[in-house]
Amino acid sequence: MKRNLVAIFIIGVAVLGVGGLLTRRLVGSAPVAEAQKKATLVKVFTVESGTIARTLQLTGSVEPQRHAQLASPAEGPIANLRVREGDRVRAGEPLVSIGRKDAVDARIVSLREELSEVEENLRRIDRLVESGAVPGERLDEARTRRERARAALVAAEEAARDYTIRAPWDGVVSRAHVRDGDFVTPRSTLLELYDPIGLVIIAAVPERDAAAVRTGMSVTATLDAHPGASFVARILRVHPYLEERTRTRTIEVEITDAVDLLPGMFARLRVPLETASAATIVPIEALVVSPAGGRVVFAVQEGKAVRRPVETGIEDGGRVQILTGIEPGEKVIIAGHERVRDGVAVRVAGASGPKGGEAQGTKGPAGKPKSEGSRP
Numbered sequence: 001m002k003r004n005l006v007a008i009f010i011i012g013v014a015v016l017g018v019g020g021l022l023t024r025r026l027v028g029s030a031p032v033a034e035a036q037k038k039a040t041l042v043k044v045f046t047v048e049s050g051t052i053a054r055t056l057q058l059t060g061s062v063e064p065q066r067h068a069q070l071a072s073p074a075e076g077p078i079a080n081l082r083v084r085e086g087d088r089v090r091a092g093e094p095l096v097s098i099g100r101k102d103a104v105d106a107r108i109v110s111l112r113e114e115l116s117e118v119e120e121n122l123r124r125i126d127r128l129v130e131s132g133a134v135p136g137e138r139l140d141e142a143r144t145r146r147e148r149a150r151a152a153l154v155a156a157e158e159a160a161r162d163y164t165i166r167a168p169w170d171g172v173v174s175r176a177h178v179r180d181g182d183f184v185t186p187r188s189t190l191l192e193l194y195d196p197i198g199l200v201i202i203a204a205v206p207e208r209d210a211a212a213v214r215t216g217m218s219v220t221a222t223l224d225a226h227p228g229a230s231f232v233a234r235i236l237r238v239h240p241y242l243e244e245r246t247r248t249r250t251i252e253v254e255i256t257d258a259v260d261l262l263p264g265m266f267a268r269l270r271v272p273l274e275t276a277s278a279a280t281i282v283p284i285e286a287l288v289v290s291p292a293g294g295r296v297v298f299a300v301q302e303g304k305a306v307r308r309p310v311e312t313g314i315e316d317g318g319r320v321q322i323l324t325g326i327e328p329g330e331k332v333i334i335a336g337h338e339r340v341r342d343g344v345a346v347r348v349a350g351a352s353g354p355k356g357g358e359a360q361g362t363k364g365p366a367g368k369p370k371s372e373g374s375r376p
Contacts, residue, residue: 039347042336044300048281049328052321054274054314056212060203060253062223062265064194066169073186074162076100078178085176089167089193096178096190101163108156115149122146171195174263199261200236203269204248212273213238219253220270223261231257233269276314280322285334287312287320297326298333298340300348305333307342 079099083089122142128134175192178184201221205213219233236254243250253269255261286297287310295312298305310325326332331348333340340346 039303039345040305040336040339041349042298042300042305042333042340042346043349044331045283045286045334047322047326047328047330047332049278050281051275051277052279052281052314052316052319053272053276055316056205056209056269056271056273058203058205058269058271060201060267060269062199062261062263062267063202064196064263065198065200065252066171066195067174068168068171068193069189070095070165070168070191070193071187071189072098072162072165072184074098074101074159075184075186076163078180078182078184078190081176081178081180083173083176083191085173087173089171089173091167091169093167094164095167095173096165098163098165098184101160104156104160104163108153108160111149111153111156115146115153118142118146118149165190167193169195194263199263201233201253201255201267201269203251203253203267204243204246205251207242207247207249209273210242210249213249213251213271217271221253221255222268223259224266225262226259229259231255231259233257235271274314276321279313280326280328281319282322282326282332283334284315284318284320286332288337297322298337298342299326300331300333300346303345303347305340305342305344305346 076098077100078096080097081095082097083095089095122139122145125134125138125142129136129139171193172195173191174194176190177188177192178190184190213235215235215238217235219235221231221233222229223231233253233255235251237252239250242248253267282297287295288297290296290309294309296307296309299308300306308325311323313321313323315321333346335349336346
């Protein structure tokens with residue numbers, strides 16, 4: 001009987017002990033669950049170390065370095081147009097002839113005869129001067145008349161050449177402004193010619209970056225005419241002034257890769273102005289603008305948000321270099337700032353997974369730093 005009573009007593013004590021333990025665990029876990037429920041849900045990013053560059057993005061068009069508008073001081077109808085758009089021509093090749101040059105040709109014949117007579121008269125006077133029959137001044141006068149006759153003949157021959165337009169160098173005819181039979185006036189444009197060897201991309205650099213571009217800088221170029229391809233290029237020439245109307249500085253970019261170019265093609269350029277290696281990098285979404293105007297990030301430490309003032313450097317494509325305030329490997333909040341304050345408990349979105357809540361990168365258009373204390 002006593003043994004039964006002892007056994008019952010022991011069992012009762014054990015039950016009471018276990019019940020008390022369970023009660024304490026349940027009571028103790030309730031505040032924890034409640035705290036986790038009240039923690040602010042955020043998304044984080046692991047701070048990276050890598051290379052970042054401040055890149056100038058420009059648009060431009062392909063243009064020839066050598067381009068000529070061919071005209072003539074002659075007047076008359078187009079008698080022989082030998083070329084059309086797209087024709088390749090050689091230096092000195094006749095391209096177009098202007099009619100009504102008979103008068104010029106007749107004048108050349110007359111001036112040649114006149115020069116021949118003047119030269120014969122000069123030889124005769126020279127012999128007379130040597131014999132002493134006439135004074136030496138007569139010889140000087142004869143020489144002057146010869147030079148005048150030569151100058152008149154040269155001018156007439158130049159005028160005759162104005163009636164035939166020749167190619168100044170090897171090139172391609174880009175535009176013919178006339179057709180056979182058209183009547184042209186002096187100095188009106190007849191043809192346009194360009195050199196296909198020296199095609200470059202002309203782009204305008206905004207004033208804020210005008211002093212940063214230099215000859216020889218590397219450029220990455222893309223062309224709408226060659227979708228999906230990018231080409232290695234370099235700045236060939238930087239103009240030494242700003243355009244007064246647009247406040248931009250013109251640069252000429254040469255593509256060094258082999259590519260078929262045509263004048264007028266649309267181009268997009270990326271010019272690295274500044275590069276930093278082994279840089280601490282975060283997405284632009286991690287930055288928050290403080291009321292004082294500075295930039296801060298919120299790091300996650302032991303389940304709490306920790307406010308960190310930071311100094312930023314290069315910004316490129318939604319990525320920002322952090323100079324001071326955060327180190328690679330730390331986790332910073334990139335979503336959920338609206339409800340975050342310094343020291344507030346946070347819960348990382350998807351933290352139960354193997355990489356819960358960790359954003360390995362950002363995609364899409366670059367955002368802007370949020371203002372601290374803002375609400376959606």
